[in-house]
Amino acid sequence: MSGRPSLGRIGIWAGDIDNYSATEVRRAVTEIEDLGYGTLWFPEATGREAMAQAGMLLSATRRITVATGTASIYARDAVSTAAAQRTLEEAFPGRFLLGLGVSHPALVEDVRGHRFGPPLAAMRDYLDALDNAPFGPPAPPAAPHRVLAALGPGMLKLAGRRAWGAHPLGMPVQHTKHARTLLGPHALLAVTQLAILDLDRTAADLARTHVAAALPNRRVLLHDLGFQDLDALNDELVDALVVRGTIDDIAHRVHQHLDVGADHVSLHLLTTTPHVPPLRQWRALAANLLP
Structure with a gap:
């Protein structure tokens, strides 16, 4: 299919972007583009609205692809999402990628006031509504593309059937290999790797904190991949989810993902100062x- 955004092999996951001011956001994305990264991914939780933020990022840049890593299907009805996606594609052809996710029960119910439905069924219904959404202005030459934030086998298979592909966040290389098998050879597999450019004790504590936060909705998947005694947060588990060390260590992990089937790897640089863009890293x- 034509009109697919060019992601490049390496991108940046700006997981802390909502901690930056709008001025810092524009400077950060300009820097990321000038450095040569192919794609900037960002999440949606309780910060800026995803489509508005995408417009701000696209307006500040000329070339880079901007992707909503986890735009919540509970944040907008499908008609609004389809209209926003087509509007951004019309204004910035081939530079916007819609990534959709089912979010988390606490965010959906306690923060947004919706009922959290069975994830697969909710995503299927949302994709059906997206496909049937009306749009008044002239349509772009090709239908805009989408990816699904997918971890489990059901969502991965759905991503292979109903989207360009999948975007797993914060999983080990073993998961990337398994995801490629489930997606088949042609679907996009764009993974995000957590990374810390440091080896001191602070880096170890930071890595363990992030793994602990990520564990609840990855527990079964990690156990199925062979990780045991997950609550102990042992070094094997932490090192599998967060690569920390030198540039060579991070580069090696990136190439491991690519070697087992990833098409694109975005890096989420973790630091002890999440309110400051990690420009040095x-x-x-x-x-x-x-290159």
Whole structure:
């Protein structure tokens, strides 16, 4: 199919983007683009609205693809999402990628006031509504593309059938290999790798904190991949989910994902100062990972 955004092999997952001011966001995305990264991904939780933020990022740049890593299907009805996607595609052809996710029960029910439905059924219904949504202005030459934030086998298979592909976040290389098998050879597999460019004790504590936060909705999947005694947060588990160390260590993990079937790897750089864009780390990695 034509009109697919060009993601490049390496991108940035700006997981802390809602901690930055609008001015810092524009400076950060400009820096990421100038460094040569192919795609900027960002989440949606309780910060900026995803489509508005995408418009801000696209307006500040010229080339880079902007992707909503986890735009919540509970944040907008399907008609609004389809209209926003087509509007951004019309204004910035081939530079916007819609990534959809089912979010988490607490965010959906306690924050947004909706009822959290069975994830697969909810996503199927939402995709059906997207496909049937009306749109008044002239349509783009090709239907805009979408990916699903998918971890489990059911959502991965759905992503292979009903989307361009899948975007798993924060999973080990073993999961990437399994995801490729479930998706088949042609669907996009764009994974996000958590990374810390450091080896000191602070880095170890930071990695373990993030793994603990990520564990609840990954527990069964990690157990099925062979990880045991998950609550102990042992080094094997933490190192599998968060690569920490030198530039070479991070580069090696990126190539491991690519070697087992990933088409694209975005890096989420974890730091002890999440309110400050990690410009130093982005620059150092770009100098060694990008052509």
